[in-house]
Amino acid sequence: MSVGDFRLLYFKTVDDYGNKLEVDLLDDKKKYEGLLTTLIIGPNGTRKSTLLSLMTDVFRELDDLKALRRDRTPKVYFEMVYKINDNEYSVENNIKGIYFFCNKKQIYIEKLELPQRVLAVSYMVNDKFVFNKLDDKENGGKEIYRYLGVRQASNITFINTIVRNIIDRIIKNSSDQLFLKRLKIILEFLDIKGDLEICFEPKRRKNLFESGITNKDIKILTNRMSNQASFRSDKIKNFSENDLLEISNFINTTSNQRNLIATKNSVSLCYNINLHHFNENTNLIHDYPIIQKLISLDYILTPTLRFKSENQIFDFEGTSSGEKHFLFTMLSIASEIKNSSVIFMDEPELSLHPNWQIKYISCLKKIFKDYSSCHVIIATHSHFMLSDLEAFSSSIVSLRKKTDNSIDSILHDENTFGWSVEDILYNIFGVITTRNLFVAKEVDAILEKISKGEDLIEDDIKKLIYIKKNMNENDPLNGVLKIILGRFDK
Incomplete structure (x- = not known):
């Protein structure tokens, strides 16, 4: 697959009731520069979230069709136009069948270029995106679609897994200099200063790392837990003799060569994350697969993230919902984005202070400035975000419900950069405020x-x-x- 600038130009679909939703996302005659953002606005009931979901579904199903992971065409009728570099691709799926075109000439699906990644990002527990596991081995992780939301199943979410997800991404990418660079920008936006520390506290035995453990103890525990009906039992059943030996060696020997910190109740295993020198994070990356096995066996609790400055230490658990939301969203994108990606974000302004909403787009572009070939499409109710849009790298689409309940869309040509709140509310959102x-x-x-x-x-x-x-x-x-x-x- 070649890599080039990805730009989603047009999307049209018809639902089961014959209602048409047709959207121009970009001005094809206009030259855009840098990381491209399209903001979709509109009152409740104008199907913004549904539109994002449909577009991700189409790309996901086209990828499956092309890779022969499915043998049937997408269920929804649609027409879509996008560009990768100078090539314009269009796909039409109607009652007669599905058709593919490159620069107006019909082609086979094998010749159809797709974005490198399709990221579905949301912090809502009831988002409309299709859930899929990033570590799903069924297809070898080759799908272009990634669900980056808070649900852990099709309709289940756990708050503690949000923190676990953030820590997991930091650990797995702590040897990536570019990832750490983006992490620093994210923390600067949140005004979080100091070093990062990830700690693992014993659960079953509070003196685990001091007293050690025998192979016999580990075998007894694995046999008992593998026979229990829990989500961890399948993992534990697959532990080999070598895995058990590795676990005991880590507890009895390796942990004593690491940073052990005494607290009121136990002695925890802690690792500093160096944001400036990635090669100093190798111990954590090396140890983490074994630590995950210890978590599965309930020997240690899920990790905690702490921020250390000269004057204080505080846990990430104590941060606001807005801080958790921003860190979760940006780290999720940072760990999965590739050149020529399309990123769909549903209401990213949730829990964010208006000051952060105003700066959101500029910060997004600062974090991912190396990905100018990507297109970010955001559904939002935030008028504050629109004041931070630069015309050369952004577009605005507004959706409105007509009297017959069909949806009308407008691709705006206004440059809202620096506009006041009242100006945006009136001229773009069509909202009248007192004494406007x-x-x-x-x-x-x-x-x-x-x-x-x-x-x-x-x-x-x-x-x-x-x-x-x-x-x-x-x-x-x-x-x-x-x-x-x-x-x-x-």
Whole structure:
């Protein structure tokens, strides 16, 4: 598969009830630079999350079809257009069959280029993305689709696994200099200073690393746990004699060569994560597979992440939900992104302070500036995010429900970078706020026309009706609008 700039241009689908959803995501005539972001906005009920889910499903099913992991075409009818470098690909799936095109010429699926990765990112427990295990061995991990959400099964989520997931990604990538560079930017955004420390506390025996353990004890425990009905039993059944010997050697010998820290209740095994010199993190990477076996056997608790500065030490468990959300999201992307990827993010503003929402896009682009060939598509309700969009690397799509319940989409050409909140709410979201400066200007312009004796055109009347319909009844400007519109009702 060749690697080039990936750009998703257009998507259309029809649901089971014949409702059409058609979206232009980019201006094909416009030249974009850097990591590309598309923000999809719209009121509740405009199917933003469903749209993201459908697009990920199409890419996932095309990948399966091309790799012969499935022998049937996608269930949903759709039409999609995207570019990889200078080649424009389009796929149409309708009642007659599925068709593939490259630069308007029909091709076989073997010639169809796909993005290197399709990432589905969400922090919601009820997201609409398809769940799949990243370590699923059934297909050898060759799928381009990655679910980066908080669910641990199709409809199950555990809060403690969010922390475990974050720690797991830090450990597995702690020898990657670029990953550590991105981690530093993430921590700077969160204003978290100091070093990282990952600790493993004994569970069954609080003095485990001091007193040691015998092979006989380990065998008795593995035999007992392998016969229990639990999610860990299958793993434990596959432990070999060499695995058991490795575990005892680690507890009795290797752990004493590591950093053991005494706490009130036990002695924990701790590792510092050096963000500047990745080659100093080799012990943790080497030890981690054995430590995971110790966790499966309930010898040690799931790890804890701590931040150490000159003045204090605090656990990651004590951070806010917004901090956990941001770290989880960015680390998930950082550990899975490749060049020529498409990343779908559903409402990433959840739990984030408005100041963070304003800086979100610029921070995202700073973290992943080396991935200018990727396209990030975000469904959001946050007007704050739109004020941080640079026109040369971003697009805005708004969805609106029409009277017949169909969805209308608009690809905006406004440059919202640096706009005020009120300007974005009114001009992009179509939301009227009390004493909104821009609403007042619209009404002032119409009042000036009236004072000069000029006739109001139909668009003026429609604008006044729209403003009044969406305005708070208690707004003083509402009385002015009633008087003006009253003249045209007679």
